[in-house]
Amino acid sequence: HEKTKMEFEIVIEPKMSFGTGHHETTHLMIKHLLELDLTAKSVLDMGTGTGILAIFAEMKGAYPIDAIDIDEWCYINTLENIEKNNCKNIKAYQGDASMLNDQRYDIIIANINRNILLNDMDTYNRCLNIGGKLLLSGFYTQDIPFIETRTKELGLSIAKTYTKNNWVGIQLNK
Structure with a gap:
């Protein structure tokens, strides 16, 4: 039997958090x-869940990384998973987009839901460096027009869109 070559291995203890890596939206974000x-890119992971995407970003050379989730279970779980994966460049916080002030990022990952994304896209855009990438997921194909309208209002451009089982992962460029 043939062994498969895995470049990245992440150990996740999901407990009560969202983000085992098996959900379509997590898969779509990993694909992006x-x-x-x-390498050396600053990353924000909003709605981090278990911290899986922040951990993956560190494995791909990103630093510094902020991982934020509004849910206390997710925040605690993220801290545990950061430790389990020996990550050194991730800071976890409990909160939402209102915590973001003068921070600047090269890449922002937001895998949440349509209404929160639409509400917070302006904040993400303000925190995104010129030439930066905003990765959004947590919404369905029928939600794409709402996201596209907001994207145009903010002067961002759609670079890539992936779908899986009616879920969407989209990359916007600044």
Whole structure:
């Protein structure tokens, strides 16, 4: 039997958090992240869940990384998973987009839901460096027009869109 070559291995203890890596939206975000050079890029992971995408970003060379979730279970779980994966460049916080002030990022990952994304896209855009990438997921194909309208209002451009089982992962460029 043939062994499969795995470049990245992440150990996740999901407990009560969202983000084992098996959900379509997590898969779509990983697909986008695999294609990006994250070396020395600053990353924000909003709605981090278990911290899986922040951990993956660190494995791909990103630093510094902020991982934020509004849910206390997720925040605690992220801290545990950061430790389990020996990550050194991730800071976890409990909160939402209102915590973001003067921070600047090269890559922002937000895998949440349509209404929160639409509400917070302006904040993400303000925190995104010129030439930066905003990765959004957590919404359905029928939500794409709402996201596209907001994207145009903010002067961002759609670079890539992936779908899986009616879920969407989209990359916007600044």
